[in-house]
Amino acid sequence: MKNTDQRHFATQAIHAGYQPRAHQGALTPPIYTSSTYAFDSVRQGGEAFQGENDHFIYARLGSPSQQLLENRLAELEQAEAALATASGMGAITAAIWSLVKPGDEIIADLSLYGCTFSFLAHGLKPFGIEVTFLNLSDPANLARHITNKTKLVYSETPSNPNMRLVDIAALADITRAYDCKLMIDNTYCTPYLQNPLTLGADLVVHSATKYLGGHGDLIAGFVAGTKPDMDHIRMFGLKDMTGAVISGFDVALLLRGIKTLHVRMDRHVENAHQVAAYLEQSKYVKNTFYPGLQTFAQRQLADRQMRQAGGMIAFELNADRAQSAAFVDALQMILCAVSLGDAETLIQHPASMTHSTYSEEELLAHLISPNLIRISVGLEHIDDIITDLDQAFESVF
């Protein structure tokens, strides 16, 4: 038997960090909902607040089940440590508040999830933090612009919603020459398909709401990286700046979701390959953006950086905005809803929904087509997914 740090991803996702015999044989970890923890003495309490013992203090600082979840997430992202949060935005904001101060600059990729864009473009501005958006798909753009003021470089890859990639290793080669950290949002891939830290990133963040939970029944996030960075983000970015504490119930749901992540991702990918091929050959579709297609502009980088092509597709119809909306509305099984990574196939129009925080001009400047449609390919039988797409095309065009 391999020792624990050499076991395969699938096994670690199920077993890492938990021994039933240490919990009266309970197969699944106990759920901790306690808000606070009693001490034997003032001395023990004082030592806990100074970090001189490993006694739990208060749920905003962690719990035994949250610690198990964080250790398992760190294992899966091959990180020293991880911090679980109440949402993906909770992880992103707690981390960024901890890493920059007035006078610093952040360089971010052009295409980001709508609320991440809003936090960077508008939320940080009153605090004297300069944010520059560049097309980081070309690392030369970063090399030309980065200075000693740049303390954080941020990107998603693939990006939500338009599927653009950045070369993590190439960006890391540039940031490591400066006092600057590289932070990658790995939500679309999950640790099963891509590990940014092993490619040189300093921090990785996730909306665990998505594939990690996998069943549309929780909101959560996490950030992973070095232990010093995670301790700082926990004790400043989370404890004081955001309070984005994950609940004991969501910890339990997330531990359960992670157990099947590898199985679900394989099926998401299998279905997405077939949906992308179907869309690409359709006379109703103008462009299909999927890392698994031969026509994908960054296919070589995708093959190098991602273990599989993922479950997300973006596409544009040979139609105007009204007809594109009519197509989405004509779907009968596939649901028009935001979020992604669920068992259900979900479809939405970013310009009017998840990326409505961008103005019309900003959408174009950030390479997000106003007519783009995003689909999160689910776990239904592929024939039923294709049949639904087919009937919607026939009924609208």
Ligand SMILES: CSC/C=C(/NCc1c(COP(=O)(O)O)cnc(C)c1O)C(=O)O
């Ligand atoms: C109201 S739109 C629904 C949410 C969507 N995305 C979320 C998201 C977050 C933020 O994660 P939470 O805070 O857990 O939602 C961070 N990073 C990425 C790449 C994300 O996609 C969405 O449908 O694209």
